Every structure is written in C-alpha cells, then in structure tokens.
Amino acid sequence: MKINKPKHDVNPDLAKERLKCNFNIEEVTNIIDGGKDKTVQRKKIEDIALNNGASLDEVPEECLSIKERYENAVRKSCVYGNLVRNEMLEITGIENFESPVLRRTADAFFKDISPFMLHLGMFVPTLIGQCTPEQTAEWLPKALDMQIIGAYAQTELGHGTFIRGLETTATYNPEKEEFVLHSPTITSYKWWAGGLGKTANHCVVMAQLYTQGKCHGTHLFIVKIRDLDTHMPLPGITVGEIGPRMGFSSADNGFLRFDHFRIPRENMLMKHAKVEKDGVYVKSAKHGKLTYGTMVFIRVTLVSEMSFNISKAATIAIRYSAVRRQTELRPNEPEPQILDYPTQQHKLFICIATAHAFQLTSCWLWNTFQAVLADMKKGNVDTLPELHALSSCLKAVSTSDALSHIEQCRFACGGHGYMLSSNLPFIYSFVAATRTYEGDYTVLLLQTARFLVKASEQAEAGKKLTQTVSYLNRTANADRLNWDNTHEGIIKSFQVIAAGKIGQCVKSIRDRTASGMDYEDAWLMTTVQLVGAAEAHCRAVLLNTYWSEMRKITEASSADVKKVMHQLAVLYLMYWALEKTGDLLKYSSVSKKDLDELQRRYEELLAELRPNAVGLVDAFDLRDEILHSSLGSYDGRVYERLIEEAHKSPLNDEPVNQSFHKYTKPLMLGKL
C-alpha cells in the first residue's frame, strides 16, 4: 500500500516496529474502510483535498487571536467547500454528501473546527429530512451549492434538553399567509448554534407553532437572517457570537433573537405536519417526534465520528510510545520504549480495539437506520422507538468512552501530550462537546431506559421482543448466570447484567409506587439505577455487535489478519469484563479464581498484541496532514517537530518582549 512517503528518515525505533508487524496492513485498512474499493475512493478524495489548499498554516491556529482564527477558518472553509461541491461530491455522489471520507479530509484543513460544519452537518440533513418535495427543490440545491449557508438553531439560553420547553414562537397569520417569529423572553434567545454567530445567512429554527389561537408544539422553520449581498442582519433579527469556550474556537457559535420577524408560510418545513393557507393545522399522520429526525441522524453518525477520533488519538500515542524511551529497567541497560510497559499497553491497546468496535457498530447502526427509514417511507413507524433507544444509548456511551480513552492517550504521552502541537488537547476538547451536544449523556440514557423498562414488562408478559432486547426474553427471570469462561460466555454475562439491572429498576419503581409514591416520583428516585441499566444494555449491544460483525467481516481474510482482528475483539471483551467485575460477581457465578485467570489472559494478550501495535495504528491510514501532530507523524521525528513548533510561537518573534521594559524592569528597579 502506498503510504504518504516521509520526507525525512523514519525514527529507527519506529522503523523496527514496522518490521515486527506480522499481518497485512492494507487488508486491515480495507476492513476499516468497508472494502478495497472504498479505500481507493477515500484515497482519491484525500488526494484532491490535500493537494489543493490543505497546506499547514504558517502560524499555528492556536497562536492566532480569536478574530484571526475565525477569519482563517472561514478562508479555509471556502477553499474546502469549493472542493466539496466541485470535485469531491462527484466521487461520493450527492446522496453521500456526509460521507465519513469528507469529514476526514476536513481535518486536514482544520485543527479545530470549520464554521461551515453545521451547514453540512445539520442544516443540509434537516432540509433532506424535513422538507416537502417542493421545498427540497427550492432550498437543497442552493444549500449544496453553498449559495446559502445555514445553521441549526434549536437550543435556547433557557432550554437545550427539554425541547418541549422552548419558548420561541411562530404565530401564523392567515391574512398575510405568514408566520411571525418572536423571542418573548431573555431565556428564549437561541444559543449555541454552530456557524450562526457570523457565518450563516440562513438557519433552521425550532419554535412553538401557534395557529388559530392554539399551540401545536415545536416545529421547524427555515429563516433567512442576513442579506445575501451585504451580510447585514435583517431588521427584526439580533444575531451574534456567544463568546470563547473550551473548544470549537475557530467557529462562531451564535445567539439569535427575533423581534416579530415575518417569514412566508412556505418556510415552515412541512414534510410531516402542515399549516394550510387558512391556518388549519394538519398533524403528522405517522409519529409525533419526526421533527426530531435530524438529531437521530446525527446521533447515528456520531458513533463513527467517535471511532475516527479515537483512532487519531491512538495513532499519536502509540507512535510516540514507540519513539519515547524512559526509565532504566535494569542497571546499565538501555531505557525501554515506553510502549514496552504493560501499563502503557493497557492504556492504549483498548483504544485500538474500541476504534474497531465503534466502526463496526456504526456500520451496523447505519444499516438499521436505513431500514427504519425505508419502513417509514412505507408508512410503518413501529421500528422507530427501538432506533431511538439504540441511537440514544450508543451516542451517549460512544462519546463518553471516546472521551476517556482520548484522555488516556494524552496521559500516555506525558507532558508532551499537553502541548497543543500534539493535537491531543484539540481532539479531547472536540470530543468533550460531543458528550453534551445532540443530547446530554444522562438524558439520552434515560430515554433508552424508558424503552427498556417497557420491553422488560413486555418480556414479563410473555411477548416476543425485537432484536436488540430479545435477550430479555431469555434472561428476564434468570437467576445468576452460570459463568462460562468463553467469549460468548462473556457476552451472555453482559446481557444477564443488563437484564438484571433493568429488572431491578422495574422492581424499585413498583416498590416505590406500592408504598404510595406516584409513578413520576418513583421513576425520578430510580434514575441513578436507570442510567446504569441503560449503560449496561448498551455495553451488551456493543460487545455482541462487535464480536459478531468482526467474525462476519473477517470470514474471507488472511489467517494473520483474522488472528489480529480476533485478538483485538477478545481484548475488548476481557477489558470490559475486568472493568465490570462487581457486576459480574453480582449477576453471575464467576469466582475469584475465574477473574484471576481472566486478568492473566488479558495481560498475556497485551504482550501478544505488542509487536503489532504500530502496524495496527498504521492501518488506520491517517495521513500526517490529518493527524496534525508533533508526536504522531509517520516518520516519528518527535523531538525535531516539538522544537520546530516551539519556534513558531509568536513569543519567539523577538529576543526581548516589550513587557520587560514596560513592567518587569521598573519593578526590578523599584520604579513602579
């Protein structure tokens, strides 16, 4: 496989690691990409992006002022957006405008984030999912052609989670066939929308719909907020940027206030519910929550996004750990590579396995999502609740796990991992936001818990359950599981843990209502357990899906690739079994001896994977331009790059900073 050729000699330790690798790296890359043809397509698109303007900034993004950072990001977004519409979409096809390949190439342009991300990430998907055919024909081509740039303005200052509590109003006036958008309170300011502050000229707005004197709940509207020529906010619109935050520093998250701002009736996105010209409201015939569709879509895509982010962090930390030597093991012997420490392997190899687990699970989830969409097209919404429960817990757990694994990657790089030039802090702060946005971790797990409690009651009543909860049919009344020290045994034990926890929640709610509490309070008092039960369910789904998809996808692989893919999946099962020993002891007959044996096998597995560690991250095939890391580049020139990056600091522009003469010297001379 052609890897981007390093300009410099490869660090000798890293070169030796590559010689140790005993499987075909390209074969694993093809598995990750979803097939050989997909790898070829990805590389073609990467070449287009990377050969046309994704050059590194002369001054690192992080050394610019807030304004400069934003302006630089807009400049690069325009180059990138132009390439997407003129060249890349021709290869992926318009229907795949949000392909992970495009997302991946964007990283070569932005260390942090593009102000256009929400345009492609949420505005366009909302048009695709929420418009009538006429509205699609009107808006979508303009959006894809970047004639209009949009944002997704749902969250308000006062409410993000509780969508039904949003306060922005859209009141229909049948005489003028217009909606009047209004922000009645300070808490009704739209807040957070990416790209809204300075970049977007349109946005999708979620507002409470009033017609014929009645509120019909939240609906979506497309709103032009700025003049297309002058970019000035239109009268009735107050819009701006919300200020510096933990990450997302090169984008413009925005606020927006409406003062009786009028839009035509046709600007309500009417695929599901409608307001007729005379003001009659026609509700969605299918399901009340279809306006939440873009959120479900993004939750589904975030699982693959998490795989990508973990693979970046793991590549950086593992290559660095092969180059870095520290501490004498024995007197007068060379210091070992830090990758030789089992504690380091414990921090890092799980990251490789998790990247694979999330990638395979995300493909499976994507197929499930497509199947539900196909059902809905035929008018059948029966499969939507399961998709909502699945996408909610997988979004919550994958973002949360990614965050802690990425943090471990930073710890694994010691002090140098704290440098922005390592890119680990950028990856961390980007992923930190994913745990909150598109549905907070706890809130989404509680959504899954609602579904699980109902499923458990149905299982109790002898009803046959759908696929992802069918284990409840087998395990609902099971006592402690007989521990079975096989891979399938571990997966089954996670299903029993989940079933046990869900059953315990149902019991707690029943006990509380029996003692006089109303259902809402009984539910509230049980929410700590409910979150735990939903997490346990998600672990069972992840373990089962990773294991079965890995076996399917490697059926035709070479023996060496089969072996290493199998080892990673076993590592994942064992890691989680050891993380959850308390649960295993509670819900299965596992003994101390069994757990000691599991620990020993886990440690042996780390040692078996050790020679392939660099090969495994090379298989992620992340080009240096995408990694943006002084510690993780293919050639391993870690120390040279750290020094080169240090020299780029604007503080090194002159030998003496003016503050010395202005402040420090007067202080030294007692003249302050």
Ligand SMILES: CCCCCCCCCCCCCCCCCC(=O)SCCNC(=O)CCNC(=O)[C@H](O)C(C)(C)COP(=O)(O)OP(=O)(O)OC[C@H]1O[C@@H](n2cnc3c(N)ncnc32)[C@H](O)[C@@H]1OP(=O)(O)O
């Ligand atoms: C140039 C660069 C190029 C880059 C390339 C592109 C890269 C793309 C990458 C992606 C980047 C994306 C960046 C995104 C940034 C963040 C955007 C946001 O945060 S946006 C803001 C995101 N904000 C959030 O995510 C807010 C989170 N909050 C929520 O989602 C909801 O308010 C709620 C779910 C918590 C409750 O809702 P509520 O209305 O109070 O509902 P109730 O509790 O009353 O439940 C009633 C029934 O409804 C059911 N049901 C509910 N939902 C759904 C559903 N979706 N479906 C089906 N059913 C659903 C529920 O189960 C229940 O059923 P049952 O039990 O009765 O049978």
Ligand SMILES: Cc1cc2nc3c(=O)[nH]c(=O)nc-3n(C[C@H](O)[C@H](O)[C@H](O)COP(=O)(O)OP(=O)(O)OC[C@H]3O[C@@H](n4cnc5c(N)ncnc54)[C@H](O)[C@@H]3O)c2cc1C
């Ligand atoms: C970087 C970033 C980008 C964003 N981009 C956008 C965007 O483009 N468009 C947009 O519309 N929004 C966007 N958001 C907003 C985001 O979707 C919300 O912040 C998110 O949905 C969480 O809502 P909240 O802020 O209201 O948190 P809150 O709901 O106030 O959460 C605060 C705490 O309360 C807890 N909590 C809340 N409700 C419950 C409950 N029912 N049960 C138990 N605990 C609960 C939560 O678990 C959390 O610990 C963005 C946010 C961030 C950080």
